[in-house]
Amino acid sequence: MDVVxxxxxxxxxxxxxxxxxxxxxxxxxxxxxxxxxxxxxxxPFTSAGGLIGLHFTGLGKEWQSPSYADKEAAEIDLVLGQGKFNVGATLCLPRYEPCDRDSTIGENKPFKDLAIGLAGHGIASIRFDKVAHTYPKAFRSLKAEVTRISTRVGFLYWDIVWAQWFETTQGLKCPVLVTQGCRNYQVTVQDDYEKWHAAICGKxxxxxxxxxxLNHIFVxxxxxxxxxxYSVQGNVDERVV
Structure with missing residues (x-):
């Protein structure tokens, strides 16, 4: 701070x-x-509360609409579900008056970018808040129960999940698009994309x-x-849209 x-x-x-x-x-x-x-x-802090960095940034550099956005696209706020765990959602429609909803990480809103980009091609989309995001206290209260019933089966669980994903995707008749950023360190080419490629590339x-x-959010x-x-503002690459 002295230098500043x-x-x-x-x-x-x-x-x-x-x-x-x-x-x-x-x-x-x-x-x-x-x-x-x-x-x-x-x-920036991890979910466990650990500080992982410190830097300075200009003010006013918040999310900006991508260059490929349809200026007449609309985002309409909705509510999904009924009762205790209803969540907020957004319907994105082409050629209507614009509204607002995002999928924010740092200064980026990748789901918003994608929805606006798709609207420019005449494609409507809907995205919604995760229940855990809308009701975090309810899910934190379940932590002890999750620990108690954990079977600690290690990678066996994920092997079963992968098999289910592949089986479901192989049975689909609709068009399927799998995209991967090579700079993605969370979902990697070696550990994830190559498995998908081997399982479904022949369809x-x-x-x-x-x-x-591109990184995890296609910036x-x-x-x-x-x-x-993720603290640097960017938009989903237009090639992905």
């Missing part, structure tokens, strides 16, 4: 932190007003696509992808 103050003057004020909850990353951005500059200090209704420079970049990359 020498460059931009003393700290004059701060604003309330902006907290963004992502899939596995919680980002806290604190706006700072110095004598000669205004920017934010960004603190006439299947298309598989690799994108060399382009260079070098090794890390969680800190």
């Amino acid at each position: 103050q020498k460059s931009f003057g003393r700290l004059e004020s701060t604003e309330d932190p902006i907290i963004t909850l992502g899939w596995f990353l919680t980002t806290v951005k604190v706006p700072l007003q110095l004598q000669h500059a205004e920017f934010g200090i960004v603190l 006439s209704n299947v298309r598989l696509r690799l994108y060399e420079e 382009a970049g260079t070098g090794l992808s890390t969680p800190l990359e």
